[in-house]
Amino acid sequence: MTKKLSIIVPCYCEEESIPLFYDAVEKVALQLPNIKLEYWFIDDGSSDNTLDELRKLQQKDPEHVHYASFSRNFGKEAGLYCGLQQATGDYVAVMDVDLQDPPELLPKMLGYLESGEYDCVGTRRVDRKGEPPIRSFFAHMFYKLINKISDTEIVDGARDYRLMTRKMVDAILSMSEYNRFSKGIFSWVGFKTKYLEYQNKERVAGKTNWNFWSLLKYSIDGIVSFSQTPLNIASYVGLLSSVASVIGIIFVIARKLIYGGSAFGWASMVCIFLLIGGIQLLCLGIVGKYIGKIFMEVKNRPVYILKEKK
Structure with a gap:
């Protein structure tokens, strides 16, 4: 046959x-x-x-x-x-x-x-x-x-x-x-x-x-x-950043109450802001990649x- x-x-x-x-x-x-x-x-x-x-x-x-x-x-x-x-x-x-x-x-x-x-x-x-x-x-x-x-x-x-x-x-x-x-x-x-x-x-x-x-x-x-691992990584990074921010706030308040004086370390704070901003943009980029794929799918183009x- x-x-x-x-x-x-x-x-x-x-x-x-x-x-x-x-x-x-x-x-x-x-x-x-x-x-x-x-x-x-x-x-x-x-x-x-x-x-x-x-x-x-x-x-x-x-x-x-x-x-x-x-x-x-x-x-x-x-x-x-x-x-x-x-x-x-x-x-x-x-x-x-x-x-x-x-x-x-x-x-x-x-x-x-x-x-x-x-x-x-x-x-x-x-x-x-x-x-x-x-x-x-x-x-x-x-x-x-x-x-x-x-x-x-x-x-x-x-x-x-x-x-x-x-x-x-x-x-x-x-x-x-x-x-x-x-x-x-x-x-x-x-x-x-x-x-x-x-x-x-x-x-x-x-x-x-x-x-x-x-x-x-x-x-x-x-x-x-x-x-979906990139999305999970973005979630974990966001969670860790949030936890680190809370710890940092507690540390600053405790230092103020114990030692007094004004806040200092503006240069380091700017660096931290840039770091956090960069992480946020990275996570948004990862999420955006998946959303872009969804966008192309729902348009139902050939x-x-x-x-x-x-």
């Missing part, structure tokens, strides 16, 4: 990588008997010739290749969500177009799913060779932090590259939230997952569109989406807007 495997490929300014990716996966497809491939390339409002390359590829293989193009750049999370919505396969894979996700793992991943023991086969890098050391350090710190402050476990080094059953994909699609963090969502929905390890691979073409600050912002979004689909 032939089953369909849908491959979701988010693309942003990847005109050089698209034909290389397609050729590489087609070679692996020869090792997948009784499997029909369905490609869904999601153009995330690219500013280069990505959309033209997708049109050419779709004309070359209209039976298997499909694409959707956004009206602007909505981000990788929107691309993943769109791909999951469009996919019609019995199995659904998520892959990066730069071939840092090795297609050679697909047969092994499919084997685990067809055994019926697992609902998802994910991948994780065992090293970060080729990445700047500072980026690797903060990546490890992020995974350690979010696993300590969140009930949702995210495997260190886990990639978005994974193969899922239709049941798991439907569960993910039931979470229609606007602020999406797929690594957390994949884990939150549950289902038994097997992780395959592999060595880090370099991009086949082009350059990454992720820099340190975009990854930092993405990490903060992930923490806010799957943990996660993405399609310009073209074929």
